[in-house]
Amino acid sequence: xxxxxxxxxxxxxxxxxxxxxxxxxxxxxxxxxxxxxxxxxxxxxxxxxxxxxxxxxxxxxxxxxxxxxxxxxxxxxxxxxxxxxxxxxxxxxxxxxxxxxxxxxxxxxxxxxxxxxxxxxxxxxxxxxxxxxxxxxxxxxxxxxxxxxxxxxxxxxxxxxxxxxxxxxxxxxxxxxxxxxx
Numbered sequence: 108x109x110x111x112x113x114x115x116x117x118x119x120x121x122x123x124x125x126x127x128x129x130x131x132x133x134x135x136x137x138x139x140x141x142x143x144x145x146x147x148x149x150x151x152x153x154x155x156x157x158x159x160x161x162x163x164x165x166x167x168x169x170x171x172x173x174x175x176x177x178x179x180x181x182x183x184x185x186x187x188x189x190x191x192x193x194x195x196x197x198x199x200x201x202x203x204x205x206x207x208x209x210x211x212x213x214x215x216x217x218x219x220x221x222x223x224x225x226x227x228x229x230x231x232x233x234x235x236x237x238x239x240x241x242x243x244x245x246x247x248x249x250x251x252x253x254x255x256x257x258x259x260x261x262x263x264x265x266x267x268x269x270x271x272x273x274x275x276x277x278x279x280x281x282x283x284x285x286x287x288x289x
Contacts (some may be wrong), residue, residue, distance in 0.1 A: 116289065118287060119131040119134055120286065121286050130286060132261070132265075133266075133283055134283075134285040135262050135266035136269050137282065137283060137285075139174075139266050139267035139270035141174075142271050144170070145170050145171065145174060174267070174271065177263065178267035178271055179268075180264070181263055184215065184256075185256065188214070191207060192208075222255055222256075225252075229252075
């Protein structure tokens with residue numbers, strides 16, 4: 108059944124960059140606090156045996172994996188490839204170390220390829236820049252894609268870990284309305 112409702116392309120904005128960044132972090136943290144639904148999903152899946160077992164397990168897995176990936180995927184992509192070399196100096200002298208470095212390089216290369224494809228598609232679907240915008244402003248917008256790995260950590264993983272830690276410690280976060288503009 109279609110549900111017709113407006114979708115607003117709004118963005119966090121408080122009036123200045125510093126406060127807007129703070130509120131964006133708090134918004135991401137609040138969204139990540141949705142991990143609180145995971146125990147409910149597990150309990151309801153245990154209770155409702157009329158739902159096929161594989162469907163219940165898939166639902167539990169998706170909820171777990173989504174919350175876990177939100178918090179940890181950026182760290183895994185950025186740091187895990189280097190962990191064996193940093194934690195064990197002997198590992199760097201083994202044949203597996205060389206293969207591991209090649210594998211890590213290739214996986215990171217694929218993530219950059221995916222990022223570049225996303226940037227290209229985004230730039231292609233955008234309307235032409237207004238005449239009032241300089242080429243430097245347009246170039247700056249395109250180059251912002253290079254900051255995605257950093258912003259993913261700052262506005263993805265860190266708020267998610269923060270929210271999940273709050274939940275784990277029983278610290279209710281409440282609901283904050285984030286100022287936005289369309």
